[in-house]
Amino acid sequence: MNATAQTEVIKDSSMLLQKTMIAENYDALTSVQETGKKVSATFVPGNLNELVMCFDMLNNLPEINAINNGMRKKSGMMVMQAEKMGHSEDVCTYVKADIGSMSRGNLAPNGKPMPPPDLLLLSYTGCFTFMKWFELLRHEYGCETAMLHVPYEGDGVVTKNMRDYVVKQIKENLIPTLEKVSGVKFDIDRLRENLRNSARAEDDFVWVLESAKNKPSPIDAYFGGVYYIGPIFTAFRGTEKAVDYYKALRKEIEQRIAEGKGPITPEGDMQDERYRLVVEGPPNWTNFREFWKMFYEDGAVVVASTYTKVGGVYDLGFRHDPDNPIETLADYCLGCYTNRNLSQRVDMLEKYVNEYQADGLLINSIKSCNSFSAGQLLMMQEVEKRTGKPGAFIETDLVDPRYFSAANVKNRLESYFQMIEQKRHGARSAA
Amino acid sequence: MSTAEIIARCQALYDDLDFTSAREWKDADPKRKVIGYMPVYVPREIIHAAGMLPLGILGGGDQMEVIHGDAYYQSYICRIPRSTIELGLTKKLDFVDGMLFPSICDVIRNLSGMWQLMFPDTYVRYFDVPQTYQDHIGGEYYIEELRELIAGLEKLGGVIITDEALRESTAIYNENRRLINEVYDFRAEQPSKAPSVEVYLLMRAGMVLPVEEHNQVLSDYLAAAVLEERPVRDNCKIVINGAFCEQPPLNLIRSIEMAGCYIVDDDYMLINRWLLDDVPLEGDPVANLSAAFLHASADSAAKYCDRAEDVGQYLLSTVKKTGAEGVIFTAPSFCDPALLERPMLADRMDEHDVPYISFKYAENSGQMQPIREQAGTFADSIKLWS
Numbered sequence: 001m002n003a004t005a006q007t008e009v010i011k012d013s014s015m016l017l018q019k020t021m022i023a024e025n026y027d028a029l030t031s032v033q034e035t036g037k038k039v040s041a042t043f044v045p046g047n048l049n050e051l052v053m054c055f056d057m058l059n060n061l062p063e064i065n066a067i068n069n070g071m072r073k074k075s076g077m078m079v080m081q082a083e084k085m086g087h088s089e090d091v092c093t094y095v096k097a098d099i100g101s102m103s104r105g106n107l108a109p110n111g112k113p114m115p116p117p118d119l120l121l122l123s124y125t126g127c128f129t130f131m132k133w134f135e136l137l138r139h140e141y142g143c144e145t146a147m148l149h150v151p152y153e154g155d156g157v158v159t160k161n162m163r164d165y166v167v168k169q170i171k172e173n174l175i176p177t178l179e180k181v182s183g184v185k186f187d188i189d190r191l192r193e194n195l196r197n198s199a200r201a202e203d204d205f206v207w208v209l210e211s212a213k214n215k216p217s218p219i220d221a222y223f224g225g226v227y228y229i230g231p232i233f234t235a236f237r238g239t240e241k242a243v244d245y246y247k248a249l250r251k252e253i254e255q256r257i258a259e260g261k262g263p264i265t266p267e268g269d270m271q272d273e274r275y276r277l278v279v280e281g282p283p284n285w286t287n288f289r290e291f292w293k294m295f296y297e298d299g300a301v302v303v304a305s306t307y308t309k310v311g312g313v314y315d316l317g318f319r320h321d322p323d324n325p326i327e328t329l330a331d332y333c334l335g336c337y338t339n340r341n342l343s344q345r346v347d348m349l350e351k352y353v354n355e356y357q358a359d360g361l362l363i364n365s366i367k368s369c370n371s372f373s374a375g376q377l378l379m380m381q382e383v384e385k386r387t388g389k390p391g392a393f394i395e396t397d398l399v400d401p402r403y404f405s406a407a408n409v410k411n412r413l414e415s416y417f418q419m420i421e422q423k424r425h426g427a428r429s430a431a
Numbered sequence: 432m433s434t435a436e437i438i439a440r441c442q443a444l445y446d447d448l449d450f451t452s453a454r455e456w457k458d459a460d461p462k463r464k465v466i467g468y469m470p471v472y473v474p475r476e477i478i479h480a481a482g483m484l485p486l487g488i489l490g491g492g493d494q495m496e497v498i499h500g501d502a503y504y505q506s507y508i509c510r511i512p513r514s515t516i517e518l519g520l521t522k523k524l525d526f527v528d529g530m531l532f533p534s535i536c537d538v539i540r541n542l543s544g545m546w547q548l549m550f551p552d553t554y555v556r557y558f559d560v561p562q563t564y565q566d567h568i569g570g571e572y573y574i575e576e577l578r579e580l581i582a583g584l585e586k587l588g589g590v591i592i593t594d595e596a597l598r599e600s601t602a603i604y605n606e607n608r609r610l611i612n613e614v615y616d617f618r619a620e621q622p623s624k625a626p627s628v629e630v631y632l633l634m635r636a637g638m639v640l641p642v643e644e645h646n647q648v649l650s651d652y653l654a655a656a657v658l659e660e661r662p663v664r665d666n667c668k669i670v671i672n673g674a675f676c677e678q679p680p681l682n683l684i685r686s687i688e689m690a691g692c693y694i695v696d697d698d699y700m701l702i703n704r705w706l707l708d709d710v711p712l713e714g715d716p717v718a719n720l721s722a723a724f725l726h727a728s729a730d731s732a733a734k735y736c737d738r739a740e741d742v743g744q745y746l747l748s749t750v751k752k753t754g755a756e757g758v759i760f761t762a763p764s765f766c767d768p769a770l771l772e773r774p775m776l777a778d779r780m781d782e783h784d785v786p787y788i789s790f791k792y793a794e795n796s797g798q799m800q801p802i803r804e805q806a807g808t809f810a811d812s813i814k815l816w817s
Contacts, residue, residue: 154557342544
């Protein structure tokens with residue numbers, strides 16, 4: 001069922017629902033003066049939302065704030081403000097958008113000021129910048145900070161040592177700190193219940209992701225995908241609301257498959273699926289719609305993406321396990337996409353290209369994100385070698401609009417689509 | 432030997448991108464192995480105890496033209512991984528049996544994965560260090576990581592690394608650190624007698640020479656430098672911060688000193704002075720290395736500072752200890768650790784009225800005039816207004 005918003009952008013009900021959920025979280029965050037709730041800030045990779053909820057704390061994710069500001073075209077000024085304050089033009093623009101936002105009143109999308117965090121839960125998972133980002137925020141806020149060091153899977157495996165280390169930090173550092181800040185005693189049964197909800201939502205979420213194996217794909221697993229990951233990557237994983245959301249989303253997609261529909265786009269259902277792509281790397285947020293249009297107007301649908309795994313990889317079998325509550329939190333963190341080594345990432349991309357019958361791999365390389373970007377050129381070569389499918393490489397940024405060149409991106413995409421056509425034509429002639 | 436002769440040898444080692452001295456060391460015995468490591472810190476004691484040569488890989492510098500390496504990286508990533516890949520692809524590291532990539536940033540982290548894919552016959556280890564510093568949490572994790580490194584090197588070399596061997600190696604590296612600190616202290620007290628380019632080349636020599644030889648070179652230099660008569664310049668004393676991974680070209684170091692600054696401390700090769708005290712020689716040598724890392728190691732942007740009040744204190748104490756009059760923040764372009772940390776360090780310097788400037792460089796920066804102008808103006812401002 002489609003709903004036409006006032007701005008003439010077409011969205012599915014699920015997209016509107018997740019927007020409402022995210023807005024509700026912002027309302028809760030900006031009401032803490034009245035409600036007295038405590039606020040924990042953390043990162044999307046390694047987001048221990050189920051645990052935070054055990055302490056009746058609200059979850060604030062600065063990356064999501066930066067994304068919001070990017071999509072609402074406010075982040076450019078924030079980034080420049082941070083640079084004027086002495087932050088380098090070379091560093092992550094999520095950080096600069098966050099710091100710039102703080103200097104401009106730190107307003108949430110509802111126009112009210114965001115609360116200072118009571119706790120910075122520094123889940124050091126898959127990204128070096130996270131460490132210094134929260135040191136910078138600690139420098140500004142002077143609040144309690146808890147480090148959770150999640151070791152990188154350098155050899156592509158999780159060792160007992162790595163897991164034990166994360167578990168010990170959660171048990172002996174994180175939980176006591178959360179208790180101290182919140183004043184709420186830890187109840188492991190609450191955590192188990194939250195984890196049960198997580199696993200249920202994850203089942204439906206993975207079903208939705210894998211629906212893209214259909215032809216035509218009923219979803220766009222990148223541009224549409226960022227709506228679908230909203231609840232599970234943010235303040236809702238572990239809640240009944242997330243369970244209900246993914247149930248509803250699954251029903252919606254089942255209906256699309258039954259009707260033989262392609263994915264929803266801002267201009268309605270995509271009609272003619274011509275190119276199936278796997279995309280590696282975050283999207284650009286400041287020009288999100290414009291970027292998306294470059295795909296769907298040429299019939300290009302993204303059937304799998306790695307950004308939809310940045311907050312947790314669920315389509316390789318992992319589910320949160322309520323029977324091993326602390327260990328499962330460790331496993332979740334260790335398995336987040338950017339905490340996996342390059343070989344694992346290449347293996348995933350190869351699997352996606354093959355299993356989702358993709359025409360090729362597109363890499364959207366982000367100027368200010370070394371965690372994703374360093375090594376992507378080699379990754380592209382490897383995937384091309386292994387799958388025989390062509391790769392393409394474009395460069396944009398997260399939330400700094402100065403680094404989105406629409407003409408360049410469109411030019412490269414069109415060339416890429418032509419290349420795919422030529423390869424198909426060549427293959428048909430050979431046959 | 433005179434300082435000139437010592438430094439000439441160090442310069443030759445620095446210029447030699449074929450690592451001839453390390454190759455010759457390896458060729459002298461077919462059982463020998465060489466283990467490369469990148470900045471910032473690996474426990475070289477363990478490599479040494481395995482009978483292997485630790486070889487510091489600091490990129491290709493400004494003498495290396497990067498052709499292949501650039502094909503692997505976008506323009507907005509620093510140069511050290513490109514030139515390191517260039518070293519690999521042009522077979523300058525074909526004698527290196529293993530590579531260690533410490534947890535310094537995402538670029539070096541991902542380079543470890545690239546190396547695994549590109550050089551599958553080389554032993555590669557991403558060397559993760561704890562960011563939680565309690566002995567029973569981070570310490571236990573780190574001890575196990577060290578034991579995994581030991582097991583990996585034992586398998587590679589077909590050797591057993593005994594505790595006794597590890598203690599002996601620890602003693603030699605304690606001596607190495609003591610001598611290096613002596614050089615740094617000497618320079619801080621009498622900077623005219625130990626020009627920073629010379630100190631830098633001495634330290635670079637330690638990246639390629641066996642540690643026993645490096646100890647001798649350091650001793651020889653100290654003995655010679657104290658006797659050498661050199662003109663004293665009216666320079667101000669400064670500390671360099673931020674250059675702990677991708678190295679500046681020698682001309683940059685030279686330019687800063689020519690512009691009126693004595694560099695009395697730096698973080699160029701942090702591995703040399705990473706452990707601040709002697710590592711104890713009694714007891715479990717692996718546990719000792721772990722405790723040394725957790726409780727007595729240098730500060731760096733690659734490390735988590737677990738107390739807000741401690742941010743910048745290491746730099747501040749270095750400024751005070753050396754009598755420095757200012758700080759030059761020099762970071763490579765696109766260096767996440769240095770550039771993210773810099774505003775916090777700058778705030779700490781502001782709190783204590785320590786003047787500073789900052790600029791960026793690349794390992795192959797060629798234009799030194801802007802550096803000289805900036806550093807020169809800085810030196811003048813210190814002399815006039817501090």
